[in-house]
Amino acid sequence: MMRGVSPQGGHYYPAFPYTSYARMRAGDVADLWAWLHTLPSEAREIPPHALRFPYENRRLLGAWKRRFLRPGPVVGVSGGEDVARGQYLVEGPGHCGACHTPRTALGGSDLSRWLAGAEALEGPDGVAAPNITPASPFIAEAGIDEIAAALIPAETHAQAHTWGEGMEAVRRNLAHLPASDRRAIAAYLKAIAPRE
Ligand code: HEC
Structure with a gap:
């Protein structure tokens, strides 16, 4: 949530507003995690992203983040x-x-x-x-x-x-x-x- 990195280590697209969540207190993110775990689980197919070149290349997001991920x-x-x-x-x-x-x-x-x-x-x-x-x-x-x-x-x-x-x-x-x-x-x- 705070760095836009998935558990597998890939960059998330910034449609996930981690450039804002980067400013959250870690304790608040941890509380959110605890609360999410109280929700009933639900299985659902999520369609793959449909993005055009060059946006389908997640590695380019690293450069984007160096410019726009400002936690201050x-x-x-x-x-x-x-x-x-x-x-x-x-x-x-x-x-x-x-x-x-x-x-x-x-x-x-x-x-x-x-x-x-x-x-x-x-x-x-x-x-x-x-x-x-x-x-x-x-x-x-x-x-x-x-x-x-x-x-x-x-x-x-x-x-x-x-x-x-x-x-x-x-x-x-x-x-x-x-x-x-x-x-x-x-x-x-x-x-x-x-x-x-
Ligand atoms: C998903 C996009 C989105 C987010 C996130 C969002 N807003 Fe908005 N906001 C809008 C849109 C679109 C409008 C205009 C339409 C409406 O008021 O329903 C609006 C209207 C407003 C208005 C009314 C302003 C006016 O002059 O009419 C206020 C105040 C406001 N937002 C504050 C906030 C605050 C504070 C937050 C964060 C807690 C926030 N908004 C987050 C989309 C957003």
Whole structure:
């Protein structure tokens, strides 16, 4: 999870967001492993990857990783404990940048435009992920509680948000976090530098 290497020693494709998980604490990854082992096992055929040259060559991923696998913090940000907690959640396990940060021509996150919004990952019908830095009027103007409320599915809170489906799976999962973690995420989003 933290280096994108399979148990057999091969490189994983970065569709598995290990460039974010590289920032997780090892103890949290270990807890996740323990939890996965509580799930019932299920047999399922996984189709092989259908990738075109040169992407089917996993060895090229080594060079890609040397460039894009950066376990350190993405941005410098000042603030209290809640901002630090939000930074851990957003830059690490939350992998928010995987969708909300545009990519370079080589497919790595363009960290100079961290969380500045990106095209839909899944083709022309997909919903683009909006800017979630304070350059967005929503992040700049809404309070911590309002942003935190936007991180859970719309039916579970008072203001009906009319955003598309893109974020819904993420919201269903964020709804399981303690409310203090969603507030920490909101505090971090308000504390980072605005990026157009
Ligand atoms: C799988 C891609 C994906 C991931 C991962 C993701 N988002 Fe999103 N997010 C979207 C898309 C697409 C939208 C716009 C559509 C929607 O809101 O449903 C969105 C919308 C949002 C909005 C509303 C912004 C606005 O102005 O309307 C916020 C806030 C947000 N995301 C925060 C986060 C945070 C924080 C994380 C990490 C915990 C995260 N997102 C992870 C795809 C993603």
